[in-house]
Amino acid sequence: xxxxxxxxxxxxxxxxxxxxxxxxxxxxxxxxxxxxxxxxxxxxxxxxxxxxxxxxxxxxxxxxxxxxxxxxxxxxxxxxxxxxxxxxxxxxxxxxxxxxxxxxxxxxxxxxxxxxxxxxxxxxxxxxxxxxxxxxxxxxxxxxxxxxxxxxxxxxxxxxxxxxxxxxxxxxxxxxxxxxxxxxxxxxxxxxxxxxxxxxxxxxxxxxxxxxxxxxxxxxxxxxxxxxxxxxxxxxxxxxxxxxxxxxxxxxxxxxxxxxxxxxxxxxxxxxxxxxxxxxxxxxxxxxxxxxxxxxx
Amino acid sequence: xxxxxxxxxxxxxxxxxxxxxxxxxxxxxxxxxxxxxxxxxxxxxxxxxxxxxxxxxxxxxxxxxxxxxxxxxxxxxxxxxxxxxxxxxxxxxxxxxxxxxxxxxxxxxxxxxxxxxxxxxxxxxxxxxxxxxxxxxxxxxxxxxxxxxxxxxxxxxxxxxxxxxxxxxxxxxxxxxxxxxxxxxxxxxxxxxxxxxxxxxxxxxxxxxxxxxxxxxxxxxxxxxxxxxxxxxxxxxxxxxxxxxxxxxxxxxxxxxxxxxxxxxxxxxxxxxxxxxxxxxxxxxxxxxxxxxxxxxxxxxxxxxxxxxxxxxxxxxxxxxxxxxxxxxxxx
Numbered sequence: 001x002x003x004x005x006x007x008x009x010x011x012x013x014x015x016x017x018x019x020x021x022x023x024x025x026x027x028x029x030x031x032x033x034x035x036x037x038x039x040x041x042x043x044x045x046x047x048x049x050x051x052x053x054x055x056x057x058x059x060x061x062x063x064x065x066x067x068x069x070x071x072x073x074x075x076x077x078x079x080x081x082x083x084x085x086x087x088x089x090x091x092x093x094x095x096x097x098x099x100x101x102x103x104x105x106x107x108x109x110x111x112x113x114x115x116x117x118x119x120x121x122x123x124x125x126x127x128x129x130x131x132x133x134x135x136x137x138x139x140x141x142x143x144x145x146x147x148x149x150x151x152x153x154x155x156x157x158x159x160x161x162x163x164x165x166x167x168x169x170x171x172x173x174x175x176x177x178x179x180x181x182x183x184x185x186x187x188x189x190x191x192x193x194x195x196x197x198x199x200x201x202x203x204x205x206x207x208x209x210x211x212x213x214x215x216x217x218x219x220x221x222x223x224x225x226x227x228x229x230x231x232x233x234x235x236x237x238x239x240x241x242x243x244x245x246x247x248x249x250x251x252x253x254x255x256x257x258x259x260x261x262x263x264x265x266x267x268x269x270x271x272x273x274x275x276x277x278x279x280x281x282x283x284x285x286x287x288x289x290x291x292x293x294x295x296x297x
Numbered sequence: 298x299x300x301x302x303x304x305x306x307x308x309x310x311x312x313x314x315x316x317x318x319x320x321x322x323x324x325x326x327x328x329x330x331x332x333x334x335x336x337x338x339x340x341x342x343x344x345x346x347x348x349x350x351x352x353x354x355x356x357x358x359x360x361x362x363x364x365x366x367x368x369x370x371x372x373x374x375x376x377x378x379x380x381x382x383x384x385x386x387x388x389x390x391x392x393x394x395x396x397x398x399x400x401x402x403x404x405x406x407x408x409x410x411x412x413x414x415x416x417x418x419x420x421x422x423x424x425x426x427x428x429x430x431x432x433x434x435x436x437x438x439x440x441x442x443x444x445x446x447x448x449x450x451x452x453x454x455x456x457x458x459x460x461x462x463x464x465x466x467x468x469x470x471x472x473x474x475x476x477x478x479x480x481x482x483x484x485x486x487x488x489x490x491x492x493x494x495x496x497x498x499x500x501x502x503x504x505x506x507x508x509x510x511x512x513x514x515x516x517x518x519x520x521x522x523x524x525x526x527x528x529x530x531x532x533x534x535x536x537x538x539x540x541x542x543x544x545x546x547x548x549x550x551x552x553x554x555x556x557x558x559x560x561x562x563x564x565x566x567x568x569x570x571x572x573x574x575x576x577x578x579x580x581x582x583x584x585x586x587x588x589x590x591x592x593x594x595x596x597x598x599x600x601x602x603x604x605x606x607x608x609x610x611x612x613x614x615x616x617x618x619x620x621x622x623x624x625x626x627x628x629x
Binding site for chain 2: 060
């Protein structure tokens with residue numbers, strides 16, 4: 001028997017509309033935020049301030065930097081701290097991570113130490129003429145396997161933050177963490193990999209350990225290099241990107257396997273999400289608990 | 298059975314595209330400029346001209362004509378028409394000898410580097426009327442922006458020089474960022490100048506100011522180089538730090554092309570490597586140019602020969618004005 005063609009086409013259209021609405025209603029990354037990511041009454045709020053930075057190391061680039069100071073900071077205490085790539089999204093208290101909210105809550109309940117946080121946007125070289133096209137520096141800064149980004153942090157951003165806000169930041173690498181998403185995730189790993197004497201903690205969400213600019217080499221490098229004193233948290237989703245640069249879930253599993261082989265202090269959480277912050281945002285309070293466990297004891 | 302499956306499969310495919318587009322994520326990863334988007338199945342390097350003394354300075358106009366220099370010839374510059382005929386550009390003149398770099402300017406003249414006579418010159422076409430723009434310079438290659446800024450490399454002086462083609466003012470706009478500045482090109486918007494470094498590992502980018510001055514210098518593109526077989530092997534092999542980065546060109550999607558020791562290396566607008574097109578011969582490649590009759594011939598000058606390769610991209614004519622970068626959609 002042969003179906004009338006038009007009927008069949010209609011049937012498949014209906015079927016796929018149903019499929020799309022089904023996947024929309026029950027998407028693999030339908031993760032929700034928990035109470036630690038919500039403002040709680042009675043929890044004092046830290047202060048977030050913003051400045052614009054023109055870099056010399058990334059010559060001619062402009063970017064915004066936000067600095068979070070914990071509530072009731074007395075300017076004498078030496079603070080551990082975290083740095084976040086793509087800072088504008090991470091500092092936003094309406095998006096997935098809501099880092100200031102989570103830091104307020106978890107430090108108030110003494111589940112993590114009181115931290116400062118520095119949120120840094122990737123650089124942009126703005127055009128000189130009206131209506132011109134900017135040069136985006138994000139891939140160059142984040143995906144490059146070198147010490148250029150960590151030098152930018154150490155020589156430009158940290159001195160400026162200390163100078164501007166009178167913050168006292170710890171020199172202990174175990175109290176200095178760096179976190180990012182996607183290319184910002186591999187950037188966090190690269191910063192600590194290049195300078196483990198400066199950064200002892202790494203958080204990578206949906207990290208781009210793929211061949212954008214050679215990042216796929218890290219599993220081999222980790223296996224063939226003496227263990228460095230870095231605590232690493234990796235998150236990815238099984239439906240993350242699969243494109244010409246590589247396959248994100250496979251790359252992150254390779255990273256986790258290499259870290260395990262070299263007996264790193266690491267944790268890998270593989271969810272079902274895609275290339276977004278929903279899953280990592282939903283578990284972010286637990287990520288911080290794991291990352292900062294034992295600090296200061 | 299096939300008739301039943303086909304519409305089903307088609308709509309499943311479309312659903313798949315919808316899902317993958319909506320989950321594609323950050324804009325940096327949105328565009329697909331990998332080499333398979335550029336190369337055409339079955340297309341190979343084709344010989345354009347053979348038996349030259351030393352080929353360089355490939356360039357073209359918007360009529361589909363292609364031009365090159367044979368640096369050891371009497372007539373110097375040659376023209377290849379869209380039907381493939383080759384003739385000296387100025388058969389009666391010897392003014393165009395030893396040209397190592399040539400590009401058109403916004404006034405329609407052909408601007409040329411004549412290192413042997415330490416000068417930059419401009420020709421009217423077809424008359425061949427020549428004007429000397431600058432003397433006592435060491436020009437290697439050049440590019441001219443729509444705003445009338447001529448950027449040239451003075452390789453031995455490690456210098457990038459700007460000549461304002463109206464005022465003929467000559468300014469050193471960068472000294473020492475590159476070990477051996479060589480080829481140059483512009484982004485589609487002409488806000489960014491890219492310069493290859495023959496003795497370094499990178500293609501550098503600069504921001505072009507409204508006054509033609511450069512800043513925001515950055516080793517933006519990392520050029521693939523050969524492995525040094527004699528070096529002691531560590532975790533990774535020792536990579537040669539010399540790219541032999543030479544002539545450059547660009548396309549309307551914002552890709553940068555640079556002639557290197559290994560072949561033509563292609564980079565996306567964010568400076569990421571798209572891939573490497575191996576060179577057509579074992580001899581050195583001095584320059585590349587994207588243009589020709591349909592704007593999609595990638596020309597490569599290789600000492601005594603010039604080759605072309607048809608690609609899925611069109612070259613830019615910077616003298617005609619800046620354009621917005623044409624995005625390449627992400628789909629398989």
